[in-house]
Amino acid sequence: MSQSIAAKRYALALFELAQKNGQTGPIQEDLLELKKVFQTNKELSQLLDSPRLKAAKKKELLAELFKGANQLILNTLYVMLDKKRLDEVVNLVDEFTAYSNDAAGVAEAKVYSTVPLTADESQAISSAFAQKVGKKVLRIENIIDPSLLGGIRLQIGNIIYDSSLSAKLERLKRDLIGS
Template sequence: MSKSIVANRYAEALFELATEKGQTSVIQDELLEIKKAFQANPDLGELLENPRFPLAKKKELLATLFKDANSLIQDTLFVLLEKKRINEIINFVDEFRGFVNDAAGIADADVYSTRPLTDSESAAISSTFARKVGKQSLRINNIIDPTLIGGIRLQIGNRIFDNSLVNKLERLKRDMIGS
């Protein structure tokens, strides 16, 4: 999750509106697609931040690009544009997702392993570590990292649980050198 206060405020406002209208899931899905669009096209963000490009043209561009998006999202994009905060779009989407996750008792987790995890392994990791961070479940993103040699490394927010063989060997090495 980002550390942007501005993005957090806008995300919280949209989350409250989306919750009132029962549209959090739909809006989250659409926002993730918008995030992908901005990440895949960094020139888009630069163009929308360019002071030489008139605000009316910027709005027209956004309206064209995201014509099928939910009206709450379109309105939010226009507000971000008008307030010269469109550069916060990635952080904004991450913050919104954080609000949705918190409401559902879910946390995102990156699980590093030497091979793809099976469904049962993912479920076991989710149930075990979700309790440790006060959540009901984890949304696992499995990342293959052969340098671990064995075991797993798990990152949930700013918390890291490292049970990899390479980490165990490092600890053993430090213990042997230290004694």
């Protein structure tokens, strides 16, 4: 999550409008695509930051590039353009996702394992750990890490649950050396 106060304010305003209009899900999907565009096309950011291009032309460009996007998103982009805050788009998406997840009782989690998790394993991990962090469900991203040797390492925000074989061996080593 970002530390940008501006991004949090824009995200909260957009989230409240999305909730009011019952469009939280579709807007979040559009925002994730928007984030990909801004992260992969640095030239777009440079073009939109250019003082040579008038604001009206920039708005036309945004309208053309994101013509399939929700109007609330386009309006948010226009406001951010007017306030010279388009550099906060990626942070806005992250903040919106955090507000949306919080409202839905969802937490983002990274599960590090030596092999890909099956759907059943992911569901079991989600069920077991969601309650521990006060959420209904975990949205799991599985990351393959052969250095674990076995077991899993789960990260939910700042909380890490480590039941990997490498961590257990390290704890055993410290206990043997310490005694």
